[in-house]
Amino acid sequence: MKLKIYADRLSQPSRAVLIFCKLNGIDFEEITVDFVKRQTQSPEFKEINPMAEVPAIMHGDFKLFESHAILRYLACAFPGVADNWYPTDLIKRAKIDSVLDWHHSNLRRGEVTLVQNTALATILGRQPGPHVVPEAEKLLSASLEKIETFWLKENEQFLLGNSQPSIADLSLVCEIMQLEVMEEEDRNRILGPYKKVQQWIEDTKLATRPHFEEFHGVLYQVKAKLQKQQLLGANTET
């Protein structure tokens, strides 16, 4: 029973699941569900995930959604997955769960709200109220500060002082990568103060190559397209 992954590579949790499978030699079929084209809202996809969000998986008859639940499941269901991704040791596992749970209302909420209401606002038809963007940037920066000063330890490359990446590193770095679609100046202002975070992103890319860059290709294309539009807009204004 081949694993089916319903994903959109523009969605950061989708990328985390796809990269995880590639890295761990898990054979899968990728089924693209384009959320900008509202394919996540189709009756067929809602049969897979009634919450109408990507990613979702089907493994035999078993349907599952929520990327962290999927990553936990895959790490346990496929015997070839190395222990560092989601350790069997209870304490090590609990610490990774703690990062993953913290992520939802902190880094993820800040990043998603910021990017969807700035760089992607036109594509998504958003018209944010005056407080939305500054509040999102504040939450994002506070989250990056916590990663820099607490989750990343001295002398180790990955979260929680680990020498090898876990599903938490993959999930959080894919989230931060979404900032690529923002204007360079804004992205540098946001990430600039966090040197350890910047090094950790590079270390995660290296540890997961070549699949990390492969699955981020679509994001880089969107970035290039937005930069071109911005340039055209600037020229028109001139």
Place this chain on the structure above:
Amino acid sequence: MKLKIYADRLSQPSRAVLIFCKLNGIDFEEITVDFVKRQTQSPEFKEINPMAEVPAIMHGDFKLFESHAILRYLACAFPGVADNWYPTDLIKRAKIDSVLDWHHSNLRRGEVTLVQNTALATILGRQPGPHVVPEAEKLLSASLEKIETFWLKENEQFLLGNSQPSIADLSLVCEIMQLEVMEEEDRNRILGPYKKVQQWIEDTKLATRPHFEEFHGVLYQVKAKLQKQQLLGANTET
């Protein structure tokens, strides 16, 4: 090594952890950290949880925060915990993880934003913008709708069609209980349409008695206090 739980019974994730331990015969010391009095911000407490939030635990030297990570850990670390709370079966466990992960950006976000910006706004010094409350109520209602139509199944009492409660039932019901501090009229308007949700709350209370009510005592006291203030306010206006 006795488990230490740093908690505030006014915090719904704190109550979920406390009730879970009582139900499963886990011996613990409860250390109250009052978030209204900003005790969560003290340097001593930040040594336990640098995120300055309750609940947190110490088990021997091991410190852990994030209530879902704590519940998962306790269910696995204490051999006396019945399997229904967090099943060892991979598929059953993954489904519970899916509910727990979904919770953060849906039911929890809607409920917390609504209650903290209405009933508890004065205590917490909040002055919400004009869209905050209606958007929070919309998200909360959409989340209750999903619980009613998807997570709760016909003919079974608990989430996911289970005949016994899991840590997801406990976490989500404790969250909804926070609506107790709202005005009766608002609470009825919000919960009224969801008959299965109402029955599930009652079933969860029954399955977890007497500890459920015991740990909700403080919440009922706050509710009574707010009702009295409201009544005094109404009389003054007359």
